[in-house]
Amino acid sequence: MPDLFSKTPRHDADTTVETPRTERQLQAHTCLICGKPAHFGFGVSLLHGIEGRWSCFSHREDVKRRKE
Ligand SMILES: [Zn+2]
Structure with a gap:
């Protein structure tokens, strides 16, 4: 029975070690x-390079009320 976790030497020789990152965050x-x-940004100004303040769904009101 083949083991999924064991690597076959022949396969490793054919492929490069580096795994391409398809899932970029x-x-x-x-x-x-x-x-x-x-997913919620406040005070964001991309034109001026200002990233602003960010919050998740549950904390968006807390972040929104914050003053810098
Ligand atoms: Zn949060």
Whole structure:
């Protein structure tokens, strides 16, 4: 029975070691409160390079009320 976790030497010789990263995390912002991926941005000004404050769904009101 073949083991899924064992590598066959022949296959390794044919392919490069480096694995291409297909899943890139495009969402780089994280919530100010909990650090989870944030989908709500406040005070964001992309034209001026201002990233603003970001929050997740549950903390969006808390972040919104914050004053810098
Ligand atoms: Zn949060």
